[in-house]
Amino acid sequence: MSSFTYPDLPLDGLLRTAAVRDPDGTAVRRADASVGFAELDDLADRVAAYLERETGRCGARIGVANVLDPVFAATYYGAGRSGNTAVLINPLIKEDGLRHVLATADVEVAFVPTPTAELLVKLKGALPRLRTVVVTDALDGVVPADALALHSVLDPVATPRGGRTDPDSVACIQFTTGSTGRPRGVLLTHRNLVANARQTALAHRLSAESVTLNHLPLYHLMHLNSAVYAGACQVLCQDADPIASLALAAEVGATHYYGLPARLHRLAADERLGTALPGGSRLTAVLSGGSALRADAARTLRERLGAPVIQGYGMAECSPLTHCQQPESYRPGAVGTTVPGTECRLVEPRTREQVDVWSTGEVQVRGPQVMAGYLGEDRPARLDADGWFSTGDIGYLDEQGELHLTDRLVDVFKYDNEIVSPSRVERVIIDDPRVADCIVVDWPDPEHGALVWAGVVLRDPQPCGPYAPGAPAAPGAPGGLDVLDSITALANERLAHFERIRLVEALDEIPRTPTGKQERRGLRRQLKERAAERTGV
The missing domain is CATH 3.40.50.980 (Rossmann fold)
Structure with a gap:
């Protein structure tokens, strides 16, 4: 870790340095204009x-x-x-x-x-x-x-x-x-931001010859700072159509394509994907972050685009990048090893003792990109005196040092004192080809503590409301109930008794934040209110 160095500059010094080094080089380009x-x-x-x-x-x-x-x-x-x-x-x-x-x-x-x-x-x-x-x-x-x-x-x-x-x-x-x-x-x-600019540029292999295409709803600090540090050209795609973004990538000779998982999932499912990118593409990597990218989508994009699909991991508190996959050591389901200058360990959530390889624990990271603190708060409990930041994410490390994430600490819940991983249940549900998307949260239950509730987006939508799997359908009930019952039954065969889906509901879409993360908090609040109405509590 001690060998990692970064420029001794203020943040704006990244731009000043790039301007001196290559004043006429294109810094940022969009559809109607470019800026050197x-x-x-x-x-x-x-x-x-x-x-x-x-x-x-x-x-x-x-x-x-x-x-x-x-x-x-x-x-x-x-x-x-x-x-x-x-x-x-x-x-x-x-x-x-x-x-x-x-x-x-x-x-x-x-x-x-x-x-x-x-x-x-x-x-x-x-x-x-x-x-x-x-x-x-x-x-x-x-x-x-x-x-x-x-x-x-x-x-x-x-x-x-x-x-x-x-x-x-x-x-x-x-x-x-x-x-x-x-x-x-x-x-x-x-210091945080300059260090992470260099860390990201190294992890993503950016150089002055790179052309990055940002197919994102908003500008992200990571993409801006790392590209300016490297002297790379950034192309901003403001068209939400994923195929239009590929056409632009081909037009500008993009080497790096940045996208959110929600958009990449749509791109992977688009029937136009096979002919969207010419054979002479310069694309060397498709990079995803913000939330988990499904393995099937990553595989489809890798095969159709002829470029590695790379997952990264980080958070606002870490400027944000801490981990990134590498093309030559791609492992499905992992988010990669630490970026230069960063340490990672996993600890048991209650005892805070470090756990071994393959053992599940809370992810902690340490490095020059870790925040100074939170606005209006004294030293946060999540940042200890030795500089270790507790991320609130649950996962494990494999023998190659690759990090695998399973859940947020606040999202796991207990059924009869057994810990339920919502992400584990979601992975089983999404394997069903009839399911386009899903989300799992806890439904309060006085007897068991919490029940597994699943919201499912069907590929062939059929109107139906919430119900308990296996309950007899009323005469004339929507056919969607049969589909959900079948999906649930197949999923439950692969789940432990405490993981089994007890309540399921068809949704038009999964609630997500602007960056594509599942928005469990609001959904959990709604379900708690509905559960209270049913029980009268």
């Missing part, structure tokens, strides 16, 4: 100069919406260059979530697209620290009332005063998804 490294660096300078004037000090909190657009890169690096802290704003979140992020972080200036600006103008009474809303996509200067267009606040010739930035100061606050609780602000330092 020097041009992007100049725009970050102008943003920084504006923020110095607007805030009049260092350490202010600057909201930056991570839209899939070059403007995000300029405002994100510009916030740090001005001596202030960037607070990531997800433009897809709703009003309540938006209020929570800006109020908790005390955001003073926000760079956001028009729909988010309209919400913020409405929320200004509840956000007394927010004094300026800057619209990043204003067309012809038209902006909501009490907001400003980006081009109107940037001086075309201004340069920031700058100064030496402490690498251990907070560069960015990124809020967790809130899938297991109220979103928390993660404090990421310049």
